[in-house]
Amino acid sequence: MELVFAGPVIEWRGPSPYYFVTVPAAESADIREVAAMATYGWGVIPVEARIGGTAFTTSLFPKDGGYLLPLKSAVRKPQGLSAGDDVTVAMTVRL
Numbered sequence: 877m878e879l880v881f882a883g884p885v886i887e888w889r890g891p892s893p894y895y896f897v898t899v900p901a902a903e904s905a906d907i908r909e910v911a912a913m914a915t916y917g918w919g920v921i922p923v924e925a926r927i928g929g930t931a932f933t934t935s936l937f938p939k940d941g942g943y944l945l946p947l948k949s950a951v952r953k954p955q956g957l958s959a960g961d962d963v964t965v966a967m968t969v970r971l
Contacts, residue, residue, distance in 0.1 A: 877910055877969040879903045885947060887959040895952060896937070896944040897965055904942035907969060914971050922970040927963050928955045933970075 881903050888894045899907065907914075907921060914921045919938040924931065925945060932951050936943040945965060947957065957963060 877906065877971070879906065879967050879969070880964065881967075882962060882964045885952070885957050885959055885961045885963060895947040895957075895959065897947060897963055898939075899936065899943040899945060901942060907936070907943060910969060910971060914969050923967050924970060925965055925967040927951060927957070927965055930954050 879899075881900050883897045883900065886896050886898065888896065911919070911921060916922065920935040921938075921943065922933070922935050923945070924933050926932075927947075930951050932948070934946050934948070936945055945967070952958070955963075
């Protein structure tokens with residue numbers, strides 16, 4: 877399943893800061909339809925994603941009926957991203 881969406885980079889301040897992009901509601905609904913085939917436990921969904929020229933693999937985190945796409949430093953720094961920046965994500969759910 878391939879998806880493209882846009883959204884702001886958000887920061888969650890836990891014991892250390894984490895950065896995410898929220899997957900929009902419509903795309904989250906599409907992902908939920910295949911979640912049972914994709915998840916390897918705890919509701920996380922493996923994906924391949926691209927932001928600008930940076931491709932990466934990660935897992936979506938379930939949150940409030942939707943999903944969060946984590947953005948590691950290795951993704952944010954090459955693209956010069958920080959909290960509040962708008963990004964476009966091309967993403968493939970790994971089934």
